[in-house]
Ligand SMILES: *[C@@H]1O[C@H](CO)[C@@H](O)[C@H](O)[C@H]1NC(C)=O
Ligand SMILES: *[C@@H]1O[C@H](CO)[C@@H](O)[C@H](O)[C@H]1NC(C)=O
């Protein structure tokens with residue numbers, strides 16, 4: 686009886702050892718170079734398209750690693766993301782890791798690493814000037830994520846993640862309705878569409894007695910609408926208002942805006958007044 690128990694323990698150990706040995710090891714250093722990296726300089730940069738200050742949970746972002754100078758190329762790279770962590774009350778020495786979302790590539794310019802989780806690496810060692818990957822931001826409540834890149838410019842010569850090769854971005858915790866929706870650049874109209882807009886005036890003395898302006902020049906602006914191509918934009922998120930738009934906002938006078946739109950007549954299709 687005693688003997689069989691000993692044998693059982695032995696098998697168990699052998700099995701554990703095998704499992705560990707089969708685990709692939711994750712080495713994120715490009716080409717597994719064993720020499721120390723070059724000191725950081727600003728030759729390469731990792732950039733999140735649109736330079737967002739914060740990320741919106743579960744939105745996809747394009748992340749680009751590129752050479753800032755015309756004559757620098759790289760042959761190998763690693764792009765990955767590191768998650769944030771929160772304090773662990775049960776074991777303060779082991780913070781609880783949050784999620785970092787997903788980093789992946791859909792073109793043949795790189796491969797999704799088999800050994801390292803959530804990591805994109807080069808598919809070949811031809812010199813390149815840039816590579817684009819996708820980052821799917823994690824769900825709500827995952828705080829900040831650090832996106833980073835390691836770059837090899839030739840065999841044995843590489844940069845560690847540092848300076849412009851690292852971007853930390855935190856969650857945008859504004860409500861969804863307060864956020865600019867993503868722009869649809871691929872809007873191909875192939876059928877007639879009809880829209881009906883109704884403007885209902887709810888700003889009345891009885892509905893808003895406390896804030897209703899007594900000054901008669903405070904009023905609703907005149908209504909103006911135009912159908913235009915996507916080359917024209919009335920305003921840009923984060924940009925400055927045109928003079929006409931400023932006048933419309935401050936005085937409710939549409940004359941300026943109408944003029945501005947009419948000047949771009951090739952982009953303009955129809956009026957609604
Ligand atoms: C890089 O090349 C582009 C076009 O080839 C040129 O316009 C630009 O000035 C160059 N930049 C530098 C830093 O040499
Ligand atoms: C990456 O995206 C940029 C534009 O954001 C584009 O100019 C460049 O050609 C892309 N690079 C590759 C390798 O597809």
Ligand SMILES: *[C@@H]1O[C@H](CO)[C@@H](O)[C@H](O)[C@H]1NC(C)=O
Nearest residue numbers: 898899900901902903935936
């Ligand atoms: C009413 O508003 C206009 C424009 O903002 C301003 O010029 C004017 O002085 C105001 N009148 C009164 C009585 O507050």
Ligand SMILES: *[C@@H]1O[C@H](CO)[C@@H](O)[C@H](O)[C@H]1NC(C)=O
Nearest residue numbers: 907932936937938939940941
């Ligand atoms: C709007 O502005 C234009 C030009 O500044 C002016 O001629 C017009 O009278 C204004 N309209 C109203 C309703 O104030």
